[in-house]
Amino acid sequence: AQSVAQPEDQVNVAEGNPLTVKCTYSVSGNPYLFWYVQYPNRGLQFLLKYITGDNLVKGSYGFEAEFNKSQTSFHLKKPSALVSDSALYFCAVSRDMNRDDKIIFGKGTRLHILP
C-alpha cells in the first residue's frame, strides 16, 4: 500500500530565506510524486510532479522538488521565500501499476512566511 508522510505540521521561514517542506513516501514499484498548494478558502492547486527522469523537478511559482530514491523523499524547496507563499502544502504519491491506483495525500504542512 502507498503512504506519504509530512513530518512537520507547520514550518516558519523568514521572507527572503530558503524554504524546505519535507515529504517522505512509501510505495511498491516506481512512485509518481506530486506537490499541491492550498490557499485559504480555495481548492488544491497543482505545483509540480515527478514521474521519471531528472531528480530535480521545477514547478510553478519558483518552487522545485528533489526526488531522492534512496531516502524515499520528495522535499519541496524554494531559494527565496515570499510572504505570498504562505499556504497549506500537500505532498502526494501514487504509482501506475493498475487502473485502480489513486493518488494518496499527506496531511499537509502549513507554511508561514514571516515578513
Added chain:
Amino acid sequence: NAGVTQTPKFRVLKTGQSMTLLCAQDMNHEYMYWYRQDPGMGLRLIHYSVGEGTTAKGEVPDGYNVSRLKKQNFLLGLESAAPSQTSVYFCASSYLRLSRDGYTFGSGTRLTVV
C-alpha cells in the same frame, strides 16, 4: 475555462436533513473523486468514479452516496446528515491515466451540520 465547479459553496444543515453536492467538470475527464478535508486529517477519499455510470468506495464512504449519470457530473449525497459530516468537501477530476497526470480540484463546499 471553468475546470471543476462545485455547488453550493456553503451550506448549513440540521441533523437528519439530506442534501446533494454537485460537481461538474468541462475537461472531458474520465475520473472523478470526492474528498473531505478535516483539520489534521488531510484529504480523505469518500467515493470515486472511473467513468460514466461507475462508482466505487474510497477510504471513508459511510453516510454518503454518489452517482455519475453523466460523464461531466459527479453527485455526492448525504441522506441523513450528522454533525460528524461537518467538513470541507472537494471534488477532483483527472484524465485517462488514474494517477499519472494529477488531479484538478474544485474550490470546495463548506458544510456545517448542526
